[in-house]
Amino acid sequence: MQDDRKTLDDRNKMTDLERLRHSCAHVMATAILRLWPDAQFAAGPPVENGFYYDVDLKHRISPEDFPAIEAEMKKEIKANRPFERVVVTREQAIKDSESGRLGGLSERPGNPSKFKLGNLAEIPDGEPISYYKSGDFIDLCAGPHVMRTGNIGAFKLTSVASAYYKGDEKNPQLQRIYGTAFKNKTELEAYFKMVDEAKRRDHRKIGAEMGLYTIDAELTGPGLPLWLPKGGAICEELEKLAKETEFLAGYVRVKTPHIAKEKMYLTSGHLPLLYKDSMFPPMSLLEEQDRARNEQLTRRKFAVLDELVRLKNEAAANPEQIKALERESFEIALQQDALGERYYLKAMNCPHHHRIFAAEPRSYRDLPLRLAEYGTCYRYEQSGELFGLMRVRSLNMNDAHIYCTPEQFAQEFNAVNEMYLKYFKIFGLGKYVMRFSTHDPSRLTGENAKFVNEPDLWKKTEDLVRDVLKNSGIDFVEVPNEAAFYGPKIDVQVWSVIGREFTLATNQVDFAQPRRMGLVYRDKDNTEKTPLCIHRAPLGTHERFIGFLIEHYAGNFPLWLAPEQVRVLTIGEDEPLVTYGKAIVQELRANMVRAEGDYSNDKINGKIQQAEQARVHTMLVVGPRDLAANAVSVRVHGKGSLGARPKAEVVADILAAIRERRA
Ligand SMILES: [Zn+2]
Numbered sequence: 001m002q003d004d005r006k007t008l009d010d011r012n013k014m015t016d017l018e019r020l021r022h023s024c025a026h027v028m029a030t031a032i033l034r035l036w037p038d039a040q041f042a043a044g045p046p047v048e049n050g051f052y053y054d055v056d057l058k059h060r061i062s063p064e065d066f067p068a069i070e071a072e073m074k075k076e077i078k079a080n081r082p083f084e085r086v087v088v089t090r091e092q093a094i095k096d097s098e099s100g101r102l103g104g105l106s107e108r109p110g111n112p113s114k115f116k117l118g119n120l121a122e123i124p125d126g127e128p129i130s131y132y133k134s135g136d137f138i139d140l141c142a143g144p145h146v147m148r149t150g151n152i153g154a155f156k157l158t159s160v161a162s163a164y165y166k167g168d169e170k171n172p173q174l175q176r177i178y179g180t181a182f183k184n185k186t187e188l189e190a191y192f193k194m195v196d197e198a199k200r201r202d203h204r205k206i207g208a209e210m211g212l213y214t215i216d217a218e219l220t221g222p223g224l225p226l227w228l229p230k231g232g233a234i235c236e237e238l239e240k241l242a243k244e245t246e247f248l249a250g251y252v253r254v255k256t257p258h259i260a261k262e263k264m265y266l267t268s269g270h271l272p273l274l275y276k277d278s279m280f281p282p283m284s285l286l287e288e289q290d291r292a293r294n295e296q297l298t299r300r301k302f303a304v305l306d307e308l309v310r311l312k313n314e315a316a317a318n319p320e321q322i323k324a325l326e327r328e329s330f331e332i333a334l335q336q337d338a339l340g341e342r343y344y345l346k347a348m349n350c351p352h353h354h355r356i357f358a359a360e361p362r363s364y365r366d367l368p369l370r371l372a373e374y375g376t377c378y379r380y381e382q383s384g385e386l387f388g389l390m391r392v393r394s395l396n397m398n399d400a401h402i403y404c405t406p407e408q409f410a411q412e413f414n415a416v417n418e419m420y421l422k423y424f425k426i427f428g429l430g431k432y433v434m435r436f437s438t439h440d441p442s443r444l445t446g447e448n449a450k451f452v453n454e455p456d457l458w459k460k461t462e463d464l465v466r467d468v469l470k471n472s473g474i475d476f477v478e479v480p481n482e483a484a485f486y487g488p489k490i491d492v493q494v495w496s497v498i499g500r501e502f503t504l505a506t507n508q509v510d511f512a513q514p515r516r517m518g519l520v521y522r523d524k525d526n527t528e529k530t531p532l533c534i535h536r537a538p539l540g541t542h543e544r545f546i547g548f549l550i551e552h553y554a555g556n557f558p559l560w561l562a563p564e565q566v567r568v569l570t571i572g573e574d575e576p577l578v579t580y581g582k583a584i585v586q587e588l589r590a591n592m593v594r595a596e597g598d599y600s601n602d603k604i605n606g607k608i609q610q611a612e613q614a615r616v617h618t619m620l621v622v623g624p625r626d627l628a629a630n631a632v633s634v635r636v637h638g639k640g641s642l643g644a645r646p647k648a649e650v651v652a653d654i655l656a657a658i659r660e661r662r663a
């Protein structure tokens with residue numbers, strides 16, 4: 001069962017826009033009741049990008065009903081009714097539910113507010129029970145709301161779906177009506193324009209058009225993208241960028257296997273519980289030395305079973321003897337289970353890197369040690385959650401772990417942030433925010449424990465991180481209670497060029513795993529100390545980052561990232577022209593430029609159109625006049641013809657644009 005009941009604390013944190021949207025849900029319910037007075041309402045919270053209200057109604061509401069509902073809503077908004085809060089006793093609320101008054105415009109004899117009764121039962125004793133009344137509509141609701149219906153500047157109903165009451169399929173199925181609302185019409189229109197644009201830029205659609213990746217659910221498996229050569233080229237460019245940047249910043253590169261023993265994850269703390277649901281199930285491996293013992297146990301197991309069957313068929317069987325055999329059979333199963341080793345596909349690279357740290361004695365002189373790897377991880381995501389490149393089961397991660405002393409921490413952490421900013425600039429990301437998630441001191445121990453029980457270390461590292469963020473002038477917000485279990489974390493949210501928000505990367509401080517994994521360095525005073533560890537992945541995973549970039553660029557990648565950077569197009573297929581064209585392609589390829597040639601006899605306009613459709617970045621058209629002048633006619637995707645220029649100059653320009661990763 002899904003528990004989406006908001007606590008009072010959650011409610012206090014609702015943003016202005018969320019209040020407005022939730023208020024709009026009340027107005028929508030009012031409108032639906034004007035049209036269908038016997039409608040029964042369940043829950044109507046604000047959600048990302050809008051709101052919904054679940055309704056039980058014989059009539060199937062369809063988008064064709066939206067204009068009528070919206071017309072009633074407009075009347076309510078125009079009437080500018082106040083939202084009035086009334087606190088009542090539980091007895092009163094039960095009475096009003098039974099009379100059908102709650103979630104209604106009036107009492108409805110014989111039609112009690114059944115879902116409101118259910119919601120009421122979930123309100124803990126001691127929490128106030130309140131109504132919100134706007135006009136004739138009274139709802140059981142803890143708020144908060146806007147002052148008046150007239151504060152809802154602009155709204156639109158968007159879709160209808162079905163949902164079970166409280167998310168439990170044993171409960172009745174309801175109709176979920178979605179809508180969205182904004183402070184004013186301009187914002188509403190901008191939102192729908194963005195939604196349309198996002199559809200046009202959908203990474204799954206453009207990814208298929210450009211031949212970047214494929215997902216072969218049938219044989220390879222769902223959520224396991226295969227990068228086609230053109231997508232592979234983008235992966236390579238991103239890795240190259242990361243390698244160069246990290247090399248300059250003093251990182252060293254390592255390589256680690258894709259599997260590890262269960263023991264490692266038990267030591268790191270990811271298993272037995274914390275990460276179990278995100279990992280693929282383990283594989284068991286019996287080494288040679290265990291096989292003989294395993295066979296012996298299997299033989300004994302069958303002998304015991306035979307004996308049990310025989311005894312049970314005997315009239316005068318001894319119950320003690322049967323019990324003893326059953327116990328033995330159980331013990332054999334346990335012994336077999338303990339034989340051999342369980343291995344897991346890695347869901348994260350950290351423990352492997354920690355083992356590399358531990359592979360040699362480390363002194364304070366070796367720190368900071370920055371281990372980097374484009375590591376492939378495997379995470380189990382429910383099949384219903386998989387989505388193109390955005391939610392996958394195999395991920396190529398721009399990972400690194402920085403081991404440092406507490407004194408080095410601020411500088412290292414700052415350098416990581418600088419790296420993020422450098423990347424944002426390269427990709428033209430002007431709007432971003434860092435969400436700094438901290439721990440909740442009340443959840444260090446006990447049943448609800450969510451964070452490692454190291455109160456001093458939490459305070460120290462959170463203070464350090466907060467200081468670095470404040471001093472760097474980076475935009476950040478602090479979010480309590482959302483840290484990782486081993487330390488505070490920073491999620492980086494960026495906005496694509498069309499204004500859609502993505503969570504791209506994380507940056508985490510870890511003071512727990514190094515200790516659990518027994519990592520130490522010898523300090524100046526010759527004592528052993530535990531290093532701090534920074535986990536960071538500014539470019540996230542190839543999957544998610546490229547999914548994001550496809551939308552951000554609408555598939556029109558800058559030259560350095562374009563899968564096909566240059567195509568040489570000859571006007572006709574005359575031998576000298578083709579030779580000239582091929583030489584240009586060879587010269588570019590010798591400089592690692594992804595260049596192709598189209599030397600066919602097709603009409604040049606058709607050839608250009610094909611190249612444009614394939615989103616080739618730069619087209620070099622060569623005809624007899626270009627050949628004679630040792631020139632090329634340049635055309636850039638989306639920009640049209642830029643005229644003829646000397647070939648050497650154009651090649652030099654292309655190489656410089658790629659080297660500088662020009663936008
Ligand atoms: Zn409400």
Ligand SMILES: [Zn+2]
Pocket residue numbers: 348349350401535536
């Ligand atoms: Zn890590």
